[in-house]
Amino acid sequence: MRLRLVLFGAMWVIVSVPSVAQHVFHVPIQVGQDIYTPVSLPQQGDSLHLLITGAPQDSSRKGVMIFIQGSLPRPLVIRSERGIYPVYPFSIPREYHVVILGKPGIPWELDDKKLKSDLTFRPDSGFPPATYQVHNHMEYYVEAYQAVIDFLIRQPWVDSRLLVVAGHSQGARVAVRLAKRDSRISHVGFLSGNPQGRIEELIRRERIAASHGNQSAAVAQQHIEEIYQQWSLMQQSPTSQATWRGDTYHAWTSFSEPVLEDLISLDQPVWVGYGTADVTAAHCDVLPLRMQISQAWKLAPYPGLDHNFFELNENGLPNYERGHWHTVITDFLAWVEEISGP
Numbered sequence: 001m002r003l004r005l006v007l008f009g010a011m012w013v014i015v016s017v018p019s020v021a022q023h024v025f026h027v028p029i030q031v032g033q034d035i036y037t038p039v040s041l042p043q044q045g046d047s048l049h050l051l052i053t054g055a056p057q058d059s060s061r062k063g064v065m066i067f068i069q070g071s072l073p074r075p076l077v078i079r080s081e082r083g084i085y086p087v088y089p090f091s092i093p094r095e096y097h098v099v100i101l102g103k104p105g106i107p108w109e110l111d112d113k114k115l116k117s118d119l120t121f122r123p124d125s126g127f128p129p130a131t132y133q134v135h136n137h138m139e140y141y142v143e144a145y146q147a148v149i150d151f152l153i154r155q156p157w158v159d160s161r162l163l164v165v166a167g168h169s170q171g172a173r174v175a176v177r178l179a180k181r182d183s184r185i186s187h188v189g190f191l192s193g194n195p196q197g198r199i200e201e202l203i204r205r206e207r208i209a210a211s212h213g214n215q216s217a218a219v220a221q222q223h224i225e226e227i228y229q230q231w232s233l234m235q236q237s238p239t240s241q242a243t244w245r246g247d248t249y250h251a252w253t254s255f256s257e258p259v260l261e262d263l264i265s266l267d268q269p270v271w272v273g274y275g276t277a278d279v280t281a282a283h284c285d286v287l288p289l290r291m292q293i294s295q296a297w298k299l300a301p302y303p304g305l306d307h308n309f310f311e312l313n314e315n316g317l318p319n320y321e322r323g324h325w326h327t328v329i330t331d332f333l334a335w336v337e338e339i340s341g342p
Contacts, residue, residue, distance in 0.1 A: 023151055028055050029077065031084045034092050038108060043147050049108040050148060051076050051087060053098040056157045063162025064152055065096040065333070066145065068171030073120050073128040076102045077109040085112070089308070089325040093333055097158065101148055104140065105131025133241060138254035141174045146182055153184065162186055164336055166329070169193065169307065176259040179268050187336045190272045191328065192307050194280040195263050199256035202227055204279055260290070269296035269339055271332050275305030277312055298335055302328065
């Protein structure tokens with residue numbers, strides 16, 4: 001608490017007011033050749049945890065790229081006996097402060113021995129912590145990233161004219177909703193996103209599995225009918241904390257709401273990047289038929305690449321030795337520079 005003098009009638013009286021919580025810069029950490037500064041921000045009685053490239057307080061003023069990750073409950077920093085896992089799947093662009101926000105309820109730093117084989121944090125009988133389950137929905141993330149932007153634009157080392165947001169997979173849909181609400185964002189990267197939503201993608205995957213001979217058409221139809229039934233249950237209690245396939249009904253309903261109309265009506269320039277071997281490709285391919293003529297946008301399909309921009313081997317599986325994330329981010333930021341002008 002702190003004290004403040006307040007004029008009441010003809011008298012000054014002393015009142016106590018709550019102290020305003022402040023952000024905290026933590027000790028920088030090194031991952032490979034890169035330096036990251038962890039930052040904690042107060043948010044709704046909890047804290048948001050960010051990683052910012054470099055030591056921003058000591059660096060020059062430049063633009064920001066906020067990278068919005070996908071759906072998995074992973075910590076930002078993962079330590080192992082061999083060192084620290086890379087934070088990003090691409091090389092850090094030095095002309096930007098790159099910022100990533102941790103997931104709610106997930107410690108920002110953990111040892112890989114505490115994680116599942118897919119590096120997710122699920123300590124409670126295979127489920128993420130309760131805090132994550134409660135907050136893992138679209139509205140929470142949009143509000144959280146707005147708080148991040150509030151913080152960033154107050155920093156002397158941020159050029160607020162260049163606030164770029166790049167979202168991948170689920171994060172792509174968050175990026176669209178965020179940009180629709182927040183005009184301070186200058187450019188949007190929609191990477192491997194499905195503008196029709198999450199539940200639609202499940203149905204599409206069943207059909208694709210049947211067309212590839214991985215299951216019969218009859219089995220695919222049975223699975224789809226089961227999805228319809230489950231969706232009907234979730235629609236009856238759309239914000240419920242009941243779970244299906246590891247996520248709450250609230251997560252499913254909020255991330256299944258299509259963002260197509262928001263995407264094609266954004267005021268900000270939009271860059272759509274995706275691998276043509278991804279299940280989302282069919283929706284992205286037809287976006288030029290819906291984009292507004294006056295809208296600044298670019299479609300960037302990467303032939304033969306999957307959801308995470310890997311090439312596929314002869315069995316149709318990702319070849320993890322042949323990734324192209326760095327090319328994707330480099331192309332995106334080159335486009336940002338091109339349309340931004342001098």
